[in-house]
Amino acid sequence: MKAALLVLKKEFLELSKDRRTLFFTFGMPLILYPLIFAMMGRLGSHDAALRAGKASRVCLVDPSGVLAPALRDDPRQFRLVPPPPGDLRQAIRDQKLELEVEVEPDGAARLARQETLQVKAQFDESDDSSRLALDRLRGVVRQLQTRWVQERLHRLGAPPQLAEPVRLETVQAGDLGLTAGKMIGSFLPYLLMIMMYAGAMQHGIYATAGEKERGTLLSLLATRLPRTQIILGKLLYIFAIGILSALVNLASMGLSVARLLASAAGPEAPAHAQAAATGLAALATPGVLGFTFLLMVPLGLFFANFILLAGIQARTTLEASTALTPGIFVVVFLGVFSMAPGIEKMGWLPYVPVLNVSLAIRKLFSQQANMGQYWVALAMTLGLAALMTWVSTRMLNRESALFRL
Amino acid sequence: MIVLEDLHKAFLVKDKRTRARRRIEAVRGISLRVAPGEIYGLLGPNGAGKSTTLRMIAGLMRPDRGRILVGGLDTVRHPEQARAQVGYLATDLGVYGRFTPRELLRLFGEFQGLEPRTAERRAMHLLERLGLGGFQDIRMEGFSGGQKQKVSIARALLHDPKVVIFDEPTTGLDVFTARAVLDLLRAMRDEGRSVVVSTHIMPTVEAVCDRVGILFDGVLHGDAPPREILAGRGVASLDEVFFQLAAEAQGDRP
Numbered sequence: 001m002k003a004a005l006l007v008l009k010k011e012f013l014e015l016s017k018d019r020r021t022l023f024f025t026f027g028m029p030l031i032l033y034p035l036i037f038a039m040m041g042r043l044g045s046h047d048a049a050l051r052a053g054k055a056s057r058v059c060l061v062d063p064s065g066v067l068a069p070a071l072r073d074d075p076r077q078f079r080l081v082p083p084p085p086g087d088l089r090q091a092i093r094d095q096k097l098e099l100e101v102e103v104e105p106d107g108a109a110r111l112a113r114q115e116t117l118q119v120k121a122q123f124d125e126s127d128d129s130s131r132l133a134l135d136r137l138r139g140v141v142r143q144l145q146t147r148w149v150q151e152r153l154h155r156l157g158a159p160p161q162l163a164e165p166v167r168l169e170t171v172q173a174g175d176l177g178l179t180a181g182k183m184i185g186s187f188l189p190y191l192l193m194i195m196m197y198a199g200a201m202q203h204g205i206y207a208t209a210g211e212k213e214r215g216t217l218l219s220l221l222a223t224r225l226p227r228t229q230i231i232l233g234k235l236l237y238i239f240a241i242g243i244l245s246a247l248v249n250l251a252s253m254g255l256s257v258a259r260l261l262a263s264a265a266g267p268e269a270p271a272h273a274q275a276a277a278t279g280l281a282a283l284a285t286p287g288v289l290g291f292t293f294l295l296m297v298p299l300g301l302f303f304a305n306f307i308l309l310a311g312i313q314a315r316t317t318l319e320a321s322t323a324l325t326p327g328i329f330v331v332v333f334l335g336v337f338s339m340a341p342g343i344e345k346m347g348w349l350p351y352v353p354v355l356n357v358s359l360a361i362r363k364l365f366s367q368q369a370n371m372g373q374y375w376v377a378l379a380m381t382l383g384l385a386a387l388m389t390w391v392s393t394r395m396l397n398r399e400s401a402l403f404r405l
Numbered sequence: 406m407i408v409l410e411d412l413h414k415a416f417l418v419k420d421k422r423t424r425a426r427r428r429i430e431a432v433r434g435i436s437l438r439v440a441p442g443e444i445y446g447l448l449g450p451n452g453a454g455k456s457t458t459l460r461m462i463a464g465l466m467r468p469d470r471g472r473i474l475v476g477g478l479d480t481v482r483h484p485e486q487a488r489a490q491v492g493y494l495a496t497d498l499g500v501y502g503r504f505t506p507r508e509l510l511r512l513f514g515e516f517q518g519l520e521p522r523t524a525e526r527r528a529m530h531l532l533e534r535l536g537l538g539g540f541q542d543i544r545m546e547g548f549s550g551g552q553k554q555k556v557s558i559a560r561a562l563l564h565d566p567k568v569v570i571f572d573e574p575t576t577g578l579d580v581f582t583a584r585a586v587l588d589l590l591r592a593m594r595d596e597g598r599s600v601v602v603s604t605h606i607m608p609t610v611e612a613v614c615d616r617v618g619i620l621f622d623g624v625l626h627g628d629a630p631p632r633e634i635l636a637g638r639g640v641a642s643l644d645e646v647f648f649q650l651a652a653e654a655q656g657d658r659p
Contacts, residue, residue: 003516010512017503017544215499219560222463223516224489399466 007233190335199245208311
């Protein structure tokens with residue numbers, strides 16, 4: 001093992017000499033995520049505030065005037081505008097107005113006859129402002145509906161409860177922190193996989209196919225170091241870079257999210273943001289983080305082996321890169337699958353390698369950890385990583401791989 | 406001492422047109438001995454099997470058949486111990502460009518089992534000897550081909566090997582650097598090392614080799630001092646021997 005550690009030392013020494021690569025691997029994520037999240041937060045809150053503080057432009061066609069007074073009474077939410085020239089639908093798409101509301105011409109008469117009043121609203125689902133206008137209209141219609149039903153009941157001499165035979169009261173069993181934890185737990189494995197694989201890939205290519213391409217591999221193989229130890233040293237390097245890269249990225253992202261939540265949970269913030277922030281802090285216990293890290297180790301080894309095998313088999317860095325890039329799509333697919341709702345209910349999932357890691361992490365973060373399934377996932381991934389390491393050392397010991405004859 | 410006994414090596418290559426796999430006999434039954442204090446020149450055109458033979462002696466490849474002893478150690482049975490006896494210089498001028506010569510040599514000293522201080526001392530001595538004394542702390546990415554070659558030579562000799570194998574050591578070098586390399590080869594012979602040099606540059610052979618073997622299509626011809634080979638064939642230069650062997654090989658082919 002001493003020889004493998006010497007090779008590991010050589011790889012890290014080589015990396016330490018390249019300040020730019022070091023910066024882009026470990027420094028950039030520490031700057032990039034806080035910047036992105038800060039910008040996202042600022043843009044998001046600015047946009048939401050802008051939309052909330054702006055009255056929705058509504059083109060109302062209401063000849064009998066049943067809806068118009070209610071909309072006119074609330075100028076903070078609605079601004080009635082005359083119909084723009086041309087197609088109304090196109091005008092909504094062009095964001096010249098948010099909503100077109102059309103009430104039946106004999107609306108007042110219908111209401112008087114105690115019939116149902118038809119109101120048609122045209123909006124653009126893809127536009128946030130248009131959706132907000134529709135929500136505001138729904139609120140107004142709901143209020144009017146309640147008032148009109150009560151008036152009708154009153155006229156009939158019936159009690160107001162007649163229109164409400166049952167009232168459902170909901171009590172939140174979970175908390176917003178748990179909801180946030182579940183959400184994070186569902187995409188954390190995805191992030192871990194992507195970051196470990198992508199972080200290690202280029203370094204792995206440099207240390208394998210790159211050594212061949214630069215003509216330095218032969219000088220390393222000609223030393224007294226056992227070949228298996230050279231391969232193990234490179235494997236350790238790729239693994240370490242993958243883990244470090246994922247940790248740096250996650251730490252930076254985690255801190256950025258925490259900062260975003262903390263700013264949202266300030267003194268003027270709504271209660272649910274504060275609850276999410278405190279709940280999330282309570283979820284990310286050292287135990288949960290420790291168990292998650294423990295799962296990352298064999299998963300990282302698995303990816304490192306994959307990169308090592310492709311890297312050493314390739315003649316050039318381009319060939320290795322071309323071979324390994326599709327791996328990102330596989331990892332993305334696995335990640336997206338692990339984020340899918342309801343996958344935790346699939347009975348066979350705890351026995352599928354890699355995916356069971358996703359499931360275990362997901363459950364750890366949702367406070368539903370099944371330790372039996374956790375240990376199965378850990379044992380299977382460890383076994384797989386060990387098998388892959390054995391295959392790598394066997395295959396890469398072959399001259400056909402090292403010299404690619 | 407280097408001993409090669411009936412060495413064979415073949416590769417399977419794929420024919421791009423027919424997609425069929427073809428067996429190429431790179432080395433066919435080579436036997437030779439190189440004594441301590443002797444420079445052996447392995448000559449031959451490109452693709453004759455020189456590099457494959459040298460890689461097998463250096464323990465980088467395993468022979469399909471036959472045996473190689475380096476300092477009395479079988480390279481297949483005791484690969485690590487055998488490699489520890491060998492200083493190998495490959496054809497490629499691959500150096501770790503991010504390192505300075507001092508850093509590289511210190512690291513390779515550790516790979517070869519040297520104490521860091523010993524590695525440092527030997528590294529400095531070799532760099533001085535090769536005329537790179539002022540460059541030991543400069544990153545190698547900007548080095549010329551000759552400078553890289555000198556660092557590679559220092560790396561190959563760092564652990565004081567009994568056997569030195571240089572694959573095309575003067576190819577692509579200017580006359581000054583080539584002369585420095587040849588002087589070094591002579592010095593290593595005088596220090597009692599067994600030296601094998603492969604080349605297709607005949608003046609190099611005539612200048613330093615005590616004995617030469619000419620490889621052609623994986624078969625060793627000659628194995629004698631250069632003058633004996635020339636006298637035996639009745640020609641004035643080793644180039645002529647090459648052409649004769651090529652004609653004989655063409656005649657042998659069906």
